[in-house]
Amino acid sequence: MTGPRAGRPAASGPAVSMADVARLAEVSSQTVSRVARGEASVRPETAARVRAAMRQLGYLPNRAARALRYGSFRTIGVVGHRLSRTGEAHITEAVIEALRDEDYAVMLIDTPTSSAEDFFDAFTKLGQSVDGMVVLSLETPQPARVELPARVPIVVGDFRYADSHTAVGTDQAAGTRQAVDHLLGLGHRTIHHVSGPTSSVQATAREAAWEQTLREAGRPVPPVLRGDWTPRSGYAAGLALAADPSVTAVFCANDEMAQGTLRALHEAGRRVPADVSVVGFDDLMAEWLWPPLTTVAQDFGTIGRELVAALIEQLAEHPAGATRRILVPTRLVVRASSGPPS
Template sequence: MTDTAKDRSRPETRRGPSMADVAKLAGVSSQTVSRVSNERRNVDEATRERVLAAMRRLGYKPNRAARALRTGRFRSIGVITFTLSTYGNMRTLDAITAAAAEEDLTVTVIRIPDPTTGTVSGAYRRLSEQAVDGVVIIFEAHLLDQADITLPDDQPVVVVDSNAGDAYAVVDTDQELGARQATEHLLGLGHPTVWHIAGPEDSFSAHHRVTAWAETLRARGITSPLAMRGDWSTDSGYRIGRELAARPEVSAVFAANDQMALGALQALHEAGRDVPGEVSVVGFDDMPESKAFWPPLTTVHQDFAEVGRRCIEKLVHAIETKEHETGRALVPTRLIVRESTARYAG
């Protein structure tokens, strides 16, 4: 067999579109395509869009590994969380991944079932080994405020919903504002006091909500009733709701999340306590299902999308500038008034 015949017998190798192909189609130089691929800012918007359109048309995908070697950035972030069972954590994670996608960032999630010093540090180390540019940590519990919990300072870190003190950048819903809005709403309807179904004692969010509830009552000269602790579940709200339903003096209840409010509603219904005729109920979260409760639930709306956007914004800024940002950014809440609350009937 001749060499020519051998060459003809070899399968043809199809190469993917090159940077030069993109440059030709977009009518720009290869250097301009490189700048767009590496997300440099020295390209005007019209040219950038033309290059991106050419990339999409040709199916050109920049080599992330090669770009990482050139820029030192992997376009990837990590998320550490210790539970995905709560509504707030799931919505927060969803918002972070959506905001990351807008920035063309990939996300690696590590769940820690038992958050301790070793497991937190271990999770952080595993993420570092997977070549991430920064980390978001979602912890409800009082953990990062403990003296022996420290994280390496060679990567940007943003913390959600935890008492991280001044060591890290923190993004959170304004928990105290939401609790004040709920409590003031019920007092504004003429109720002599407000009973509170609180979240777990080790929860940072629950701590701020119960504190703001008690302080709001105190500012009106009202001694707060004993907060009744639940665990965020509908079952715990039902259990506490049965206790509250047996107290004829209870006319207003603020539950620290919508799921516990739902349990309380069921207990009040079973006890023959009319809602809102006898007892008004307010939740916290504004779950999509809360408007389908019976009656539809008055609740505090959390803007999880904004929390996720700010997390990624802070992380990207820290990655790009190499600045170690600290301080707390609070996302405002708003009260959604529905049919589960009414004026005090006396």
């Protein structure tokens, strides 16, 4: 027998069971279960026959029944806001790949806003059907913290929650110091800063480290120009900076705002780096800007893998162990956009 028996009418709706698939594929229900779990112990030709029967019958495994029997959904919830943003997209990709390697399915929710209510709704939807959650960002506009579920293992990408949950993220302070020290070392008297939004924990961490590094060096701290991570906001900041002839160095809180700043400086006739040096943060598009952008490289792949490793470790511990702060190091990538002041 090379496939399901022809001529049998396909079952439909919720009445389709594992036994139906087993009869059609002429195997045992245990074999169907092993195929559904992706186990490698089933012969390829048998597994192909079972999958063909599943497709013909429209069968989907009952995850609730599986969880009741085995004590696990083998599913992880991933929650964030604006996951299409470049950095979040790279972390999400790494999280999904790492979970796939661990044989977990993923339920992904990109909340419509960053409000605490939308995060709560996401946790409520996932809470009864996942073994744990990876929460990528909690950049709520409210000062109050988001209430995270107490009975579900969770790791977060926000160090504001590290007192109660294991948190993983970039060493923002060290990366910022690398950028500012680089520019000061080139001979610039001070460094202007294009920051991200105040609701962002990453933006506030980079801004604080920029200011602290300048103060420790005994340098003046210029007013902050605030953006919203987009090239458009960087362009607006760049126009303001270009109008000030005393500006010789700019640290932008991400590469996209640096991209807008570069364009504004060019249109204003300020040469980079001969007149103004520009440094970004992320290293996702920096190599392909003109001039190629000096920037602080984040290791998004490592962040995603560390989030998953921390959650898998938590799932294996009963009760869960102590929470941790996992800092992923950065590195400065020097390119043509930075140089000594003229």
